[in-house]
Amino acid sequence: MSSSASITPPLRPASHPLPGAPDNWRRFFTFNTDAKVIGIQYIALALFYLLVGGLLAMVIRGELLTPESDLVDPSVYNGLYTMHGTVMLFLFLFPILNGLNNLLIPPMIGAPDMAFPKLNALAFWLFPLFGTLLMLSFFLPGGPSSSGWWAYPPVSTQNPLGHFINGQFVWIVAVALSGVSSILGAVNFVTTILRMRAPGMGWFRMPIFCWTALAAQIIQLVGLPVLTGGAVMLLFDLSFGTSFFQPEGGGDPMLYQHFFWFYSHPAVYVMALPVFGIFSELFPVYARKPLFGYPLVALASLAITVLSLIVWVHHMFYSGTPQWMRHLFMFTTMLIAVPTGIKVFAWIATLWRGRLRLTTAMLFCLGGLVNFIFAGITGVMLATVPVDIHVGNTYFVVGHFHYVIFNTITFGVYAAIYHWFPKFTGRLLYEGLGKLHFVLTFVGSTLNFLPMHWAGLMGMPRRVASYDPEFALANVLASLGAFLLGVAMIPFLLNLVSAWVRGEKAGPNPWNAIGLEWLLPSPPPLENFEDDVPTVLSAPYGYGLDRPLVADEESYVRRAAQGA
Amino acid sequence: MTTPSQVQSPSQAQSPSQAHSHGGHNLTGMVIFLCSESVIFLAFFAGYAVFKLSAPQWLPDGVEGLEVRTPLINTIILVSSSFVAWFAEIQLQRRRLWAFRGLWLLTMAMGTYFVLGQALEWQGLAFSLSDGVFGSCFYLLTGFHGLHVITGVLLMALMLARSFRAGNYEGGEAGVASVSLFWHFVDVIWILLFLLIYVWR
Numbered sequence: 149m150s151s152s153a154s155i156t157p158p159l160r161p162a163s164h165p166l167p168g169a170p171d172n173w174r175r176f177f178t179f180n181t182d183a184k185v186i187g188i189q190y191i192a193l194a195l196f197y198l199l200v201g202g203l204l205a206m207v208i209r210g211e212l213l214t215p216e217s218d219l220v221d222p223s224v225y226n227g228l229y230t231m232h233g234t235v236m237l238f239l240f241l242f243p244i245l246n247g248l249n250n251l252l253i254p255p256m257i258g259a260p261d262m263a264f265p266k267l268n269a270l271a272f273w274l275f276p277l278f279g280t281l282l283m284l285s286f287f288l289p290g291g292p293s294s295s296g297w298w299a300y301p302p303v304s305t306q307n308p309l310g311h312f313i314n315g316q317f318v319w320i321v322a323v324a325l326s327g328v329s330s331i332l333g334a335v336n337f338v339t340t341i342l343r344m345r346a347p348g349m350g351w352f353r354m355p356i357f358c359w360t361a362l363a364a365q366i367i368q369l370v371g372l373p374v375l376t377g378g379a380v381m382l383l384f385d386l387s388f389g390t391s392f393f394q395p396e397g398g399g400d401p402m403l404y405q406h407f408f409w410f411y412s413h414p415a416v417y418v419m420a421l422p423v424f425g426i427f428s429e430l431f432p433v434y435a436r437k438p439l440f441g442y443p444l445v446a447l448a449s450l451a452i453t454v455l456s457l458i459v460w461v462h463h464m465f466y467s468g469t470p471q472w473m474r475h476l477f478m479f480t481t482m483l484i485a486v487p488t489g490i491k492v493f494a495w496i497a498t499l500w501r502g503r504l505r506l507t508t509a510m511l512f513c514l515g516g517l518v519n520f521i522f523a524g525i526t527g528v529m530l531a532t533v534p535v536d537i538h539v540g541n542t543y544f545v546v547g548h549f550h551y552v553i554f555n556t557i558t559f560g561v562y563a564a565i566y567h568w569f570p571k572f573t574g575r576l577l578y579e580g581l582g583k584l585h586f587v588l589t590f591v592g593s594t595l596n597f598l599p600m601h602w603a604g605l606m607g608m609p610r611r612v613a614s615y616d617p618e619f620a621l622a623n624v625l626a627s628l629g630a631f632l633l634g635v636a637m638i639p640f641l642l643n644l645v646s647a648w649v650r651g652e653k654a655g656p657n658p659w660n661a662i663g664l665e666w667l668l669p670s671p672p673p674l675e676n677f678e679d680d681v682p683t684v685l686s687a688p689y690g691y692g693l694d695r696p697l698v699a700d701e702e703s704y705v706r707r708a709a710q711g712a
Numbered sequence: 713m714t715t716p717s718q719v720q721s722p723s724q725a726q727s728p729s730q731a732h733s734h735g736g737h738n739l740t741g742m743v744i745f746l747c748s749e750s751v752i753f754l755a756f757f758a759g760y761a762v763f764k765l766s767a768p769q770w771l772p773d774g775v776e777g778l779e780v781r782t783p784l785i786n787t788i789i790l791v792s793s794s795f796v797a798w799f800a801e802i803q804l805q806r807r808r809l810w811a812f813r814g815l816w817l818l819t820m821a822m823g824t825y826f827v828l829g830q831a832l833e834w835q836g837l838a839f840s841l842s843d844g845v846f847g848s849c850f851y852l853l854t855g856f857h858g859l860h861v862i863t864g865v866l867l868m869a870l871m872l873a874r875s876f877r878a879g880n881y882e883g884g885e886a887g888v889a890s891v892s893l894f895w896h897f898v899d900v901i902w903i904l905l906f907l908l909i910y911v912w913r
Binding site: 344370377388392398403407 | 752841845
């Protein structure tokens, strides 16, 4: 963030810049083609939007503190939850994961940079553009889009004020731009992983994070175009009088739902898969054991990619889908529990009898894993047609979704930040502040999202500003949890800023981890290994095994320690 | 494709990260992009098929159907341009630069002719974008494809301009190969589109 960067004293001469170091911070505001600068740009801006989305969430929870609709106007409330969802998905999670991809993939595979550095910078700079567009839509006469983040027609094709540029219009344009940015990013990530791996790094010597990033980016390539197509049609319906989704002109609103969920269900896996990768990277480091079933975990990622593309109709069980479709998609949805189950068992087996080090990163991983198992169980419940028709569009779904998106995915992102922050900035985060952040986040998120399941099972519908007083207790608990999550951001941001400016020097490998990125100095130099790319000799995660990861490992370790 | 590539050393003239973008990456990137791009057309085609099979009234009142003769001539010209582009690439491999430029320019001209033909057809039509789902689909599909043709012609113009730069082909012809691939893709999409819109009654 700008405020954090501007108070930073220069540590190195500008002629010898290290991408992650806080010196020469102005480059974070330029069209820089270095993946490490772009990664930090993504993460910083995404954290800013996390605050925006969090603020919206706290207004929503403030409204729901009492059964009556008394804090904001109900139509404003519609805009709030629409923008909360849109900001958190398109301006926080996708960009922050792209940031991690940018930071991690090139050093993990021994590449100097991404395959297309200029395209990479272009994809990043679209992000502030569509982010600002979405924020500006708050100031339009009719307010921002208020049709929910699904933007189902006919709700989303209403234009009561008649302005050509309205909240929904801006929303569609912003989401389409986000799609373009993501597709450009996906082309870049996939090409980089396919073509720029270090000598000797065959498929089954590649870190799981890269496997999951590849699996996730394939989903982007196959799924996003469908959403973009649907969004273009929606835009034409809204603004140019076409009738793709208007029954009176022969169109079909159900087709939009298909287009939307064909991407937007797999989109959850786009966000979850890299977090599975983060879990798979971190558990071995902090349990000092090799990842259990490494090849199977790698292949399970691709299995999730394939299955995620054939489950979307489970979001439409109550949309009048035919019976055969419900049965088919119930089956495929349940099938996806198999590869995810493989991963969960692999992680537990990795932890089993390991020498656990409960660092902040490990705590977030363990918390995320526990939450993910819970989210997986409610997920299988929701895949079942009778249960889904009963609890569909209630707070049970909201609770399940937040257990996935926040309690698992965001926990994983936090874990990644605590784990790799020292690598890319050269500074250690403060463990005390980190653990405070973890405790506040875990208690807050449990308090926030667990009672939602209960409210939903009792029948509380989602997307309402007022509710029956019998749901009051669950909502008060949830609201308290939400405010606690807001408080949890204070130690987190304080930690990031103060550690980046004057934290303890980390050294090349503070966690004693195995991986190509840990053979580099912290922060890594401009082109990572430059011409001296190590030759990979073995599979990753050789903890407790007497085998070198790369040829001539000692010389890399020595040079990293010298910072050369 | 999966063989790990050795990293080149940065040359003095270029910034280091530019020096690392190899020609081979360009082609891989273009193939990946086109796979993704084909899905968006697939989505539109699927939508078109669903609408056509389910709409109670497909053609708007007073519209008999589309005239096929002129679009067919356009189609033949566009599809032939793919072969011209292919011959141009062969000339480039043999380093006959002027033959390449001539054939490349011819490809561009054929593409431009197609776009102009499309524009003329749009002008003469009796229905508009807002005349039911048929009108919506027709203009969306042909328009979206037309944008791709225009993009292709612009990319070819860029490659043509670059061919005059000294030493442009020392690192291979990946740029021309990528644009050529894009052009073939646009042509194949048009064949499918033509079958769906003009041939399928």
